[in-house]
Amino acid sequence: MYKIAFDDFFNYSFSLDSVIFGLRNGEINVLLIKRALEPFKNMWAIPGDLVYPDEDLSNAAERILFELTKLNNVELHQAQTFGHPKRHPQGRVITSAYFALVRIEEFHVEASSWAEEVKWVPFHEIPELAFDHNLILNSTFELLKKKLTYEPICFDLLPKRFTLNEMQQLYEYAFGVEMDKANFRKKIKPIPLISHDEKQINVKHRPAKLFSFNSDVYEKITTTEGYQFKM
Amino acid sequence: MYKIAFDDFFNYSFSLDSVIFGLRNGEINVLLIKRALEPFKNMWAIPGDLVYPDEDLSNAAERILFELTKLNNVELHQAQTFGHPKRHPQGRVITSAYFALVRIEEFHVEASSWAEEVKWVPFHEIPELAFDHNLILNSTFELLKKKLTYEPICFDLLPKRFTLNEMQQLYEYAFGVEMDKANFRKKIKPIPLISHDEKQINVKHRPAKLFSFNSDVYEKITTTEGYQFKM
DNA sequence: AGTAAATATTGTTGTTTGTACAATAACTAA
DNA sequence: TTAGTTATTGTACAAACAACAATATTTACT
Incomplete structure (x- = not known):
């Protein structure tokens, strides 16, 4: 020393x-x-x-x-x-x-x-x-x-299983803009999500389907293909 | 204290x-x-x-x-x-x-x-x-x-007056990819550049035109319009 | 059971942006 | 004047984006 x-x-x-x-x-x-x-x-x-x-x-x-x-x-x-x-x-x-x-x-x-x-x-x-x-x-x-x-960090904030609307609302809140629901869903198409057979409960309208983030596939497509997350 | x-x-x-x-x-x-x-x-x-x-x-x-x-x-x-x-x-x-x-x-x-x-x-x-x-x-x-x-920081590395090819080469070097010259020029169209009447000298081929970054206009369009630089 | 209300989901269309490649123009050097 | 080299513009097709319309599914209420 x-x-x-x-x-x-x-x-x-x-x-x-x-x-x-x-x-x-x-x-x-x-x-x-x-x-x-x-x-x-x-x-x-x-x-x-x-x-x-x-x-x-x-x-x-x-x-x-x-x-x-x-x-x-x-x-x-x-x-x-x-x-x-x-x-x-x-x-x-x-x-x-x-x-x-x-x-x-x-x-x-x-x-x-x-x-x-x-x-x-x-x-x-x-x-x-x-x-x-x-x-x-x-x-x-x-x-x-x-x-x-x-970076796909929205999934760390959202519940493990979330609706696409919840995801959209998070981005609308963070970016301070409104987004078109239909277009939002098209935009996130390349993000690997698992679609579950489960739905929202206790809502007084048609319940939304629940999704979760597929991090394994995400890893794969970012490393092997050159996929780049962006919103 | x-x-x-x-x-x-x-x-x-x-x-x-x-x-x-x-x-x-x-x-x-x-x-x-x-x-x-x-x-x-x-x-x-x-x-x-x-x-x-x-x-x-x-x-x-x-x-x-x-x-x-x-x-x-x-x-x-x-x-x-x-x-x-x-x-x-x-x-x-x-x-x-x-x-x-x-x-x-x-x-x-x-x-x-x-x-x-x-x-x-x-x-x-x-x-x-x-x-x-x-x-x-x-x-x-x-x-x-x-x-x-x-962020438009490539202009801090390039000479004050640079050719579009120098700019392209910097990005090719940094990203490790080759780019199409014609398409590169279209991609950077929204970036405010000043086109000078000056050209390269001492090159043994057609000299390229020199450009410089217009930081004033850049400031304006990022604040007033919501322009977002991206490559 | 039937219907209104609310929301999810899919489609359609026109516009913009991206990609590949061809064609042309401009300049240097001999 | 010409060959060589690079700059610059153009075209055509594909993919992504944006605005909006239409349809489907469910809940709650009568």
Whole structure:
């Protein structure tokens, strides 16, 4: 091990904040925690904490998310890194945002560690958050919308079995446009979906057929043929 | 100022590494420096260094790049963040990659500070680099290729005035495909280009007309109309 | 059982965009 | 003037897109 020649530079800390997106009532929701600690005690925040000295980033992101919310087994992706010198009142803390997409109904969340509460909040009702978390949240949401156009991630938000209308509504919500139902169905023809014999229940009109995403076939056609997802 | 309650966590350091891409002889080149310092002394590396305690990230990236290479006035964009615990032999150093696109001929580069040499290296001749810089370079190159498809950044690499063939060759190189010349020209019709009365010189065949990118009109049509660049 | 209401699903048509390839024009160098 | 080379335009067909009409299926109500 070399002798460290620049001790003064080892005064930083590094944190990870995970923006967890879910879909409820046709709107994107975000998982927030209420801080039981200073600074910003009692304010809402994106779940996040400091990385341990010998921890890899992706592991740390999983650990931190689980410690605060008991949320587990979600696929976290790196987003942007934020490092304004004054973003943390207690010192120089640089943070990387991670994000994940989940089906809200399928996961149990529970406040834990220094999180006093956890809850899903519709995107348009996000309050003022701790630190620069509003900034982080907004820029990660923009990233999500961009990714929706060129990666098949809508299926991570939709229920495992969904109607084509639910899928369409998600895109209409994200892109802020209305789409023609007939044309939408033609447009998504190349996306490999499994058509089930199952239908919606408890609807007071003709129930829609349920579909699910065929990820195996998707893998195959993206690698062997040069298929490129796009909306 | 709050009292810091977790001193042990303030043992990290944070660096920025800038991947500078340029185009030469139809191939992407990358600006590398030769390290005059341990660790990895005498090895080639992406220009990068530690961030000062009260420095914002984007400013730091510019400063560091200038100190090592005298390269100035380039637009740096954030890419991925790398934080494997063992990526730096002298301690826990997390790094964010930045990247920029430049016209090689227009900029003067010069080794400075602890950079012993600077040079442009064609992408396919990149040697083994210090730290995890090969990993950083490769993933940033992938990001560049992706961005080429949905942002008009090819014009930052091409000469200010370029032929349509040069533009086509850049995309053929980046995407690894051949394109039909006639169809390429039709495809780029919606992109606002200024057609000059100038032509290639010193070519031993019919010289091609020179074009330049009309960024003003591009701004206008992306904001007012909903035009979306794509290749 | 029959019918209205609501939504799912399929079709039709015209327009735009993409692809393959042919034809022509423009310039250099000898 | 001509051969060689490349730029540029044109044509014809196929595929994708957009707007809208028409039909089919189911639920809820009378």
